[in-house]
Amino acid sequence: DTAVSQTPKYLVTQMGNDKSIKCEQNLGHDTMYWYKQDSKKFLKIMFSYNNKELIINETVPNRFSPKSPDKAHLNLHINSLELGDSAVYFCASSPSSGTGTYNYGYTFGSGTRLTVV
């Protein structure tokens, strides 16, 4: 199926651990995103890559590091996990023109629920 797939779907880990979330899309899109959704459903952009180049890097602790090995993959590594990192993390993708994703909607993955204990 064509989709944006994230793994794992659930992640429970202890404070201080390091973890990674993987994302893959087979839609042929050239732009990918990481969003964080808190318990009140508020969505916060974290990072975006366009053709493997980092183009959005919001105010996020440097414990969070994205990596895009190719256009179809965007991974998120988190060091020294803290209680406040507990949230649902969404990967999304979009096609783009040369200047942005203006007219295009996003396709989201189903999310990774991270719980730090």
Place this chain on the structure above:
Amino acid sequence: GDSVTQMEGPVTLSEEAFLTINCTYTATGYPSLFWYVQYPGEGLQLLLKATKADDKGSNKGFEATYRKETTSFHLEKGSVQVSDSAVYFCALSAGGFKTIFGAGTRLFVKA
């Protein structure tokens, strides 16, 4: 800066009732406007979009009209079903690679 304001939820309706979820925006230039829906335990799905003034986006019985004069993009459905229970997000893209999402409005539909 650009922003999206949605009506606060939750919105609770009986089945077959008329739905309106208000959305207003602030943006420089001429943004594209979107509605997304998030069902429990799932990611957001694009519901409909409009890319210029007076455009009407529609999908699955939902509609929204891009009103430049009132900077609004209200979501409507004539007759809601229990299966429409979800969180609805209004969003805008005013150029570049960033989309601004509203805070979301939770809809409960009772049988």
